[in-house]
Amino acid sequence: MKLADRTILITGGTSGIGLELARQLIALGNTVIVTGRDQAKVDEATRDVAGLQGIVSDVSDPAAIAALYSDATGRFPALDVLVNNAGIMRNLDLNAGRDLVDLTREIEVNLMGPIRMAQQFLPHLKTRPNALIVNVSSGLAFVPMPVSPVYCATKAGMHSFSQSLRVQLRGSGVTVVELAPPGVETKLFRGEFEKETKGMKAMDPAELVRRTIAGIEAGKQEIRPGQSNLLKALSRLAPEVALNQMAKMGQTGH
Numbered sequence: 001m002k003l004a005d006r007t008i009l010i011t012g013g014t015s016g017i018g019l020e021l022a023r024q025l026i027a028l029g030n031t032v033i034v035t036g037r038d039q040a041k042v043d044e045a046t047r048d049v050a051g052l053q054g055i056v057s058d059v060s061d062p063a064a065i066a067a068l069y070s071d072a073t074g075r076f077p078a079l080d081v082l083v084n085n086a087g088i089m090r091n092l093d094l095n096a097g098r099d100l101v102d103l104t105r106e107i108e109v110n111l112m113g114p115i116r117m118a119q120q121f122l123p124h125l126k127t128r129p130n131a132l133i134v135n136v137s138s139g140l141a142f143v144p145m146p147v148s149p150v151y152c153a154t155k156a157g158m159h160s161f162s163q164s165l166r167v168q169l170r171g172s173g174v175t176v177v178e179l180a181p182p183g184v185e186t187k188l189f190r191g192e193f194e195k196e197t198k199g200m201k202a203m204d205p206a207e208l209v210r211r212t213i214a215g216i217e218a219g220k221q222e223i224r225p226g227q228s229n230l231l232k233a234l235s236r237l238a239p240e241v242a243l244n245q246m247a248k249m250g251q252t253g254h
């Protein structure tokens with residue numbers, strides 16, 4: 001599957017992996033539209049990357065997804081690739097009291113968002129030849145890092161949802177690819193995990209995106225660069241060892 005002359009919508013494309021993906025895909029001759037919740041960040045991204053289009057939209061809001069669908073398919077009827085990339089990751093201590101609504105915020109953004117986006121855009125994607133949905137999960141989909149329990153649950157959920165979606169779309173002409181990045185040097189990686197990631201070397205976003213594009217073009221269904229591949233293997237060969245190793249990162253102190 002060639003990624004050229006495509007029209008690609010990337011959720012959460014105003015920074016990190018999404019923005020780098022947009023940069024490289026534009027350089028390959030694609031039309032790229034990114035979303036994000038913040039108008040100023042959307043403006044900054046479209047200023048920085050020549051040719052990039054931007055639309056403000058929150059993937060955790062079903063009404064915003066419906067509005068994004070009308071806007072994006074109206075202005076870009078050739079849209080044939082959806083990248084479910086937007087995500088948040090928090091350091092959550094389950095031993096501390098928490099507001100019950102706030103507690104599940106990652107589920108709304110990282111899991112409900114992509115499920116709703118896929119459902120909303122599917123009728124349109126089915127009309128386009130060789131359409132593609134890329135779901136961004138994580139190496140943490142295979143082995144959780146307990147210091148970020150809700151996030152890891154959403155990524156395991158994204159892995160499962162991607163498998164089912166792929167099966168249900170067999171014969172529809174829509175390909176489903178899961179990208180499970182390892183630690184990548186972005187705001188999300190260091191954000192609330194300064195202590196846990198101290199001294200750790202993460203993958204450069206440009207390297208991740210090069211490997212992602214190569215993986216999609218080579219026809220891979222699941223792209224697991226670097227440590228993500230190791231985590232998947234360990235989750236099968238030595239799941240307890242893998243979990244204990246991940247548990248050492250950011251002991252909660254309880």
Ligand SMILES: NC(=O)c1ccc[n+]([C@@H]2O[C@H](COP(=O)([O-])OP(=O)(O)OC[C@H]3O[C@@H](n4cnc5c(N)ncnc54)[C@H](OP(=O)(O)O)[C@@H]3O)[C@@H](O)[C@H]2O)c1
Pocket residue numbers: 011012013014015016017018035036037038041057058059060084085086087088089109110136137138139180181182183184185186187188189202
């Ligand atoms: N970095 C890593 O180590 C790593 C590893 C594995 C998987 N991933 C996954 O890769 C994806 C991208 O992460 P990143 O590292 O590039 O993070 P990032 O630099 O923090 O970028 C996240 C992007 O998502 C947007 N976003 C957040 N909430 C949103 C919402 N509700 N609606 C729409 N957009 C939203 C952000 O913009 P606004 O905040 O302005 O909305 C931003 O553009 C995520 O799904 C993440 O889980 C990252």
